[in-house]
Amino acid sequence: MSLTSRMLIKFLQLSGMKGKLAKGSQKTFEEAVSYNRKHPFIMPKDHKAIYEQIDIHTSFGIYPCVKITQPDSCRDHAVLFTWGGGGLLNTWKSQLGLAVKLGRDANVPVYYPIYPLATEHSLLDTMEMIVETYGKLLEDYEADNISVIGVSSGGSQALDLITYINEYRQNLEKPGKVICVSPGCVPITEEERARMESLEDGDAMVSASFVYSFESISEHWGKYPDWVQHPTVGNYSGLKQIRFYYASNETLAFAVPSFRKIMEEQNVKASFYLRDHMFHAFPVYPVCRESRDAYRDILTYLGKES
Numbered sequence: 001m002s003l004t005s006r007m008l009i010k011f012l013q014l015s016g017m018k019g020k021l022a023k024g025s026q027k028t029f030e031e032a033v034s035y036n037r038k039h040p041f042i043m044p045k046d047h048k049a050i051y052e053q054i055d056i057h058t059s060f061g062i063y064p065c066v067k068i069t070q071p072d073s074c075r076d077h078a079v080l081f082t083w084g085g086g087g088l089l090n091t092w093k094s095q096l097g098l099a100v101k102l103g104r105d106a107n108v109p110v111y112y113p114i115y116p117l118a119t120e121h122s123l124l125d126t127m128e129m130i131v132e133t134y135g136k137l138l139e140d141y142e143a144d145n146i147s148v149i150g151v152s153s154g155g156s157q158a159l160d161l162i163t164y165i166n167e168y169r170q171n172l173e174k175p176g177k178v179i180c181v182s183p184g185c186v187p188i189t190e191e192e193r194a195r196m197e198s199l200e201d202g203d204a205m206v207s208a209s210f211v212y213s214f215e216s217i218s219e220h221w222g223k224y225p226d227w228v229q230h231p232t233v234g235n236y237s238g239l240k241q242i243r244f245y246y247a248s249n250e251t252l253a254f255a256v257p258s259f260r261k262i263m264e265e266q267n268v269k270a271s272f273y274l275r276d277h278m279f280h281a282f283p284v285y286p287v288c289r290e291s292r293d294a295y296r297d298i299l300t301y302l303g304k305e306s
Contacts, residue, residue, distance in 0.1 A: 002289045025216035032088040032119050032217075039090045041114045049100045056113065056132050060125055065133050066096075066112040068103050077145045078137055079103065079110045079302070080175070082130060082161075084152025084281065087118045087184065087214055095151065098284050102149070106302050111137055115157070118214070122221035123228050127164050130157055135172060143173035144240075147302055152281050153214075155183025156231050163227045163234035178242040179298060182281040185255045186215045188230035195254035202249035205280040211251065232258035241269040243301050245294055247278035273297055 041064060044051050052067040081099045085091035092114055103110035113133040115126050137146050150158030158178050165172045187193040200208045215229055227234040232255050236242070242263065246253045256272060263270035275282065275290055283294035 025213040028088070028210065028213045029119065029217050032086075032117075036090040036117065036119060039093065041090070041092060044096060048097075049103065054111075054133075054136060056129055056136065058125070058129050058132055060116075060121070060128075063116065063129050064114045065136070066114070068096075068099055068110040068112055070104055070107070072107065073103065073109050074107050076141065077108045077147075078141050079106065079108050080130075080134055080137055080146060080148045081110050081112050082115070082148070082150040082154030082157040083112070084150070084154040084182075084184065085117070086210065087123070087126070087153040087156075088217065090117060095284070098151075102298075105299055108147075108302075118218040118221070123160075123218050123224060125221075126157065127160050127228070130161055131164050131169060131172070134161060134175070135169075138172065144176035146175040147177040147179065148175045149179040149181070149298070150183060151181045151284055153184040155180035156185055159183055159231040159234055159236075160228060162236050162239050163231070166235040166237060167225070167227075174238050174240070176240060177302070178239065179245070179301065180242065181245045181283055181298075182247070182250060182252055183231065183244070183255070184211070184214070184252060185231050186211055186229045187254060188226060188233055192232065192254050192258060195257075196251055199249060199254055200251050203247075203251040203280060206251045208251060231255075232262060234262070235266070236263060236268050237266045239266075239268045241271075243271045243273065243298075245273045245283045245298070246275075247280065247282055248274045248276050249278070250280045252280065 043053055050069045054065045054067055056063045056065050083092055083095040099110045099112050111133060113130055115129045148158045148161060158180055162174060165174060187196050197208050218229065244259060246256060273294060278290055282291045283298060286292045286295045
């Protein structure tokens with residue numbers, strides 16, 4: 001464990017971030033609504049990339065997707081990037097830089113959907129928008145040449161994308177690769193709950209309380225099929241390969257045994273990058289040696305032939 005990673009974890013612990021996300025469902029909802037009002041989507045105007053807004057039409061409205069390219073971006077491969085924010089927070093701006101960096105380093109266009117959040121829409125609405133975005137990519141790229149990368153709650157959306165296709169949109173081919181970085185999941189069994197709660201003390205960022213709050217808030221819009229909130233029981237048949245990244249001590253790593261089991265049962269080639277003594281979504285914050293190693297692994301995995 002590097003000195004930088006130890007210092008960063010200590011900073012996260014002292015920042016109180018974990019406590020800020022553990023205030024109960026009503027308080028969490030109110031603070032998310034307030035945060036989102038202050039952070040609306042604005043089309044980026046910096047010169048770090050070429051940005052193009054694509055309108056995604058859904059049954060409940062039109063939502064933007066930002067296509068991010070560089071002048072020399074590859075023309076036959078693409079990434080669909082689903083950002084995280086607990087499914088509640090409009091943190092698109094804080095992760096846009098990562099999407100730009102990923103597109104530049106991997107030399108591919110990145111599609112960055114600004115999806116509806118659980119403060120205003122059901123999780124199935126969120127998934128409809130993301131699936132429609134994926135459908136747009138299929139108009140320009142072969143399915144095998146599309147990689148879906150999801151971070152935190154965006155990781156659960158990357159997983160739910162596959163199940164949604166299997167359940168509702170069988171006409172769509174599945175992407176060549178899925179990469180999930182600390183995907184957000186709600187435990188569905190007592191065994192999963194016990195695992196999650198046993199890991200909580202070792203996580204500097206995500207509490208079990210926040211996971212339960214998200215479950216409660218999202219159910220304001222009604223009940224869902226189990227797989228929507230609980231990707232550990234999803235339908236991944238037909239997916240060729242997937243790679244998971246976790247800190248083995250993080251709260252959400254409770255899902256690792258469940259994902260190993262279901263991917264094996266459904267004949268999906270799954271691999272896991274686990275690192276001890278790290279923090280939630282550490283590969284996308286390349287500020288310490290361990291994070292940079294994991295980020296390079298993502299780039300390597302993206303570059304491998306299916």
